[in-house]
Amino acid sequence: MFRPVVPLATVVLLALQGPAAGADAANGKALAEKHCARCHVVGAFNPHGGIGSTPSLQWIKKLPDWRDRFQTFYVRRPHLAFIKVKGLEPLTKLPPYAAPITITPGDADDIFAFVESMPVPKGHSDITPIDGK
């Protein structure tokens, strides 16, 4: 029988909570530019950077469930292999195959607050318009 480790009600409550009050979008921006920009385009920071097969952070915001994806990115593939969140039991004991990243739960909230502030690119473009261009 399927027995969740955490009671379902807790998961639902956590999901409904959204980003923690007082999250620091400026810190989230700095963290995203330091860590996420290795693979993702992060807005205007590295419009021609990232890895080709990896969606830009702003493109992910086009998806209707982008909030879920950003609130749980560290347990989603591929991140669970190389991102460690302090205080959370790692989901795998395998060694990371990419340079490891360690963040706190508060850092994840800050990154979410930053992503929330990013404009969503229009049309099929993956690039956030910069100064109306």
Ligand code: HEC
């Ligand atoms: C080593 C490369 C790498 C790094 C570093 C990285 N990502 Fe990703 N990320 C990916 C790839 C590749 C995908 C696409 C996965 C897929 O298509 O299934 C992805 C997908 C995502 C998704 C969508 C996940 C889903 O299941 O829909 C989110 C959200 C995300 N990344 C956030 C972040 C954030 C925030 C950071 C920085 C803290 C980050 N990523 C750092 C490679 C990376």
